[in-house]
Amino acid sequence: MKKLLTARWILAALFLVLSGIYLVMGLSPKSFAGLIARVQIMPSMVATSIGIILFWLIITIVYGRMYCSWICPVGTLTDLVLRIRRFMPTRFHRFRYRPRRKVRFHILALYLVCVVAGIAIVPALVEPWNIFRNLTGLARPEASAVATLGAGIATGILAGIFSLLLITVCALLTGRSLCTDLCPVGTLLQLAASNALWRVEIDPDRCTACMKCEEVCPAGCVKVVGRYVDDSRCVRCMECVGRCPEEAIRFQPNRNRPATPLLRRREHTRGG
């Protein structure tokens, strides 16, 4: 299972670096880095690449939110900031299970209304690909998502600082809350992933309740009491499977234990 964690980091680093090079150097969309960038969900939607959108829909239904830890540069940057969090005092850097929050649907609704109404500034600030574009705009301001709306170079730089603070503050204070509670693409992926065929599951026969998986889960979706994983919020970072000393928490085809759906229903009634 540790190999999954290593594979995830190699792929995520590749996509992060190539996407960054593509944006900072202003390469052609037909260059290798440009083609890699088009695998991202938002650029493919803008280019109406139905094939790529269908690809991610199928991958999410089968394997869950692989996009959010293996491909999305904002997810990878968040996890890099989380490495810094490990140097904080122990009681601050351990994660705990968090209930679901309805605010994610409110943000998604606001985002969709703005897209339909043509209010471009909101998507330019909250879409993950645009957050990354704004960030790389600190090195090449004219390419920032906000600057390309005609808001000017200085506003583009401010948007870059905003994106940097958004990623850093969310990661340091709450782990992956940007991905579980704020990102509209993440909320859409949650809906597709809620009944994924492959899941992260805890084997109660092997688990010694050492709490390591819950403490390293940046999405706050592991609850060792009850051996529960909220799979819709799981971003497939593989931190838990890579660190469990008993190999009790695994990424595997859904074994559909009777206890799991009951607990899942209780979570629904609690948080939405």
Ligand code: SF4
């Ligand atoms: S939830 Fe959004 S920002 Fe987070 S990794 Fe997924 S697509 Fe990227």
Ligand code: SF4
């Ligand atoms: S890390 Fe493994 S053994 Fe420890 S609580 Fe999690 S699943 Fe159980």
Ligand code: SF4
């Ligand atoms: S359950 Fe495991 S794989 Fe999923 S987000 Fe938490 S630590 Fe990452």
